[in-house]
Amino acid sequence: MSEWGDGTRSVHAGLPEPVPGQPFLPGPVFAAPYHLDPWQGPAGAPNGYGRPDNPTRRLLEAAVGELEGGECRVFASGQAAITGLLLTLLRPGDTVLLPSDGYFPVRAFATETLETIGVRVVFVPTVGPYPDLDGVRLVLVETPANPGLDVVDVAALAARARAAGALLAVDNTTATPLGQRPLDLGADLVVASGTKALTGHSDLLLGYVASRSAKLVEALTGWRNTTGAVPGAFDAWLAHRSLATMDLRLGRQSANAEAVAALLAGRAEVTGLRWPGRPEDPAYAVASAQMRRMPGVLSFDLGDADRVARFVDAARLVVAATSFGGLHTTADRRAQWGDDTAPGFVRLSCGVEDTVDLVADIAAALDAAGPVR
Numbered sequence: 001m002s003e004w005g006d007g008t009r010s011v012h013a014g015l016p017e018p019v020p021g022q023p024f025l026p027g028p029v030f031a032a033p034y035h036l037d038p039w040q041g042p043a044g045a046p047n048g049y050g051r052p053d054n055p056t057r058r059l060l061e062a063a064v065g066e067l068e069g070g071e072c073r074v075f076a077s078g079q080a081a082i083t084g085l086l087l088t089l090l091r092p093g094d095t096v097l098l099p100s101d102g103y104f105p106v107r108a109f110a111t112e113t114l115e116t117i118g119v120r121v122v123f124v125p126t127v128g129p130y131p132d133l134d135g136v137r138l139v140l141v142e143t144p145a146n147p148g149l150d151v152v153d154v155a156a157l158a159a160r161a162r163a164a165g166a167l168l169a170v171d172n173t174t175a176t177p178l179g180q181r182p183l184d185l186g187a188d189l190v191v192a193s194g195t196k197a198l199t200g201h202s203d204l205l206l207g208y209v210a211s212r213s214a215k216l217v218e219a220l221t222g223w224r225n226t227t228g229a230v231p232g233a234f235d236a237w238l239a240h241r242s243l244a245t246m247d248l249r250l251g252r253q254s255a256n257a258e259a260v261a262a263l264l265a266g267r268a269e270v271t272g273l274r275w276p277g278r279p280e281d282p283a284y285a286v287a288s289a290q291m292r293r294m295p296g297v298l299s300f301d302l303g304d305a306d307r308v309a310r311f312v313d314a315a316r317l318v319v320a321a322t323s324f325g326g327l328h329t330t331a332d333r334r335a336q337w338g339d340d341t342a343p344g345f346v347r348l349s350c351g352v353e354d355t356v357d358l359v360a361d362i363a364a365a366l367d368a369a370g371p372v373r
């Protein structure tokens with residue numbers, strides 16, 4: 001499958017071999033217990049109980065694993081995957097490096113939980129500088145980071161981590177496996193929220209971890225089976241169904257982000273514009289070298305909260321919502337969630353609307369919002 005293009009891989013990922021009379025993607029299997037063989041018990045069939053065993057979930061894992069180039073385990077949400085990864089790998093006395101500018105609930109989990117069980121947490125900005133990694137158990141990076149969109153050179157950091165005996169995990173949420181393949185770049189683990197562009201329809205929560213290390217996958221599987229952080233069958237099925245259009249969705253989102261970035265770059269009232277696909281962006285050199293395509297997410301500053309509200313209120317195609325990577329264009333003023341960002345900082349996630357419509361709508365909404373009052 002790896003020799004095919006992204007569209008082909010998205011459409012075919014994880015599908016079973018064609019069987020006459022059967023659907024392309026089998027429907028969700030809803031089961032808590034399954035029938036057992038009275039003589040052999042659980043050893044007699046692949047499915048015994050729904051927490052460890054679900055065929056719908058397994059097909060989704062095959063799909064995401066193919067796209068990431070590793071063995072995948074899906075979780076009930078991105079946070080379930082990240083916290084599962086951290087708690088599976090870290091023990092009291094270990095040191096973990098986490099992004100200081102990444103998704104803030106990860107930092108909250110680190111200070112509220114990891115530190116209280118004796119894990120040493122060091123926060124590092126995505127762009128670095130990264131300290132000496134000797135004695136570090138795990139480095140988790142988010143690239144591009146949410147919401148600031150800085151990037152880190154994964155291959156270079158992977159080489160440093162390997163030399164120091166540390167594990168490197170990359171949060172691939174913003175990039176998606178079509179945008180970036182961290183395992184190919186040398187990371188030991190990929191972790192992500194599948195809630196965003198991976199599934200893209202703003203209708204489910206999902207997370208996953210993928211790795212080429214059988215030992216790490218086994219440990220994570222054990223963690224998931226005992227904590228029970230599994231997605232339900234219907235969400236797993238919806239997610240798999242949504243993967244088929246990922247190449248098309250990401251293509252339009254990225255084209256829209258490029259056009260919106262060009263518009264915003266020319267507007268004097270917009271400051272701090274970030275989109276890693278702009279040659280002027282500080283992240284461009286590393287992003288364009290390691291990423292296979294650019295995300296549909298950009299960020300900028302409109303000066304204050306009131307002006308952000310006027311902008312979103314005036315727009316017909318931009319709605320106020322958190323999360324990103326969906327079909328609809330959304331704007332989120334991150335400070336309202338407690339993110340350490342300026343009051344007028346906006347994360348804009350471009351949807352799949354027609355580019356010309358979206359650019360015209362955003363230009364008109366900026367005009368209507370007027371200057372900072």
Ligand SMILES: Cc1ncc(COP(=O)(O)O)c(C=O)c1O
Nearest residue numbers: 077078079103146173193195206
């Ligand atoms: C980069 C990143 N990682 C992880 C998560 C957590 O994912 P979830 O909301 O699916 O738990 C998010 C959510 O926004 C995110 O942006």
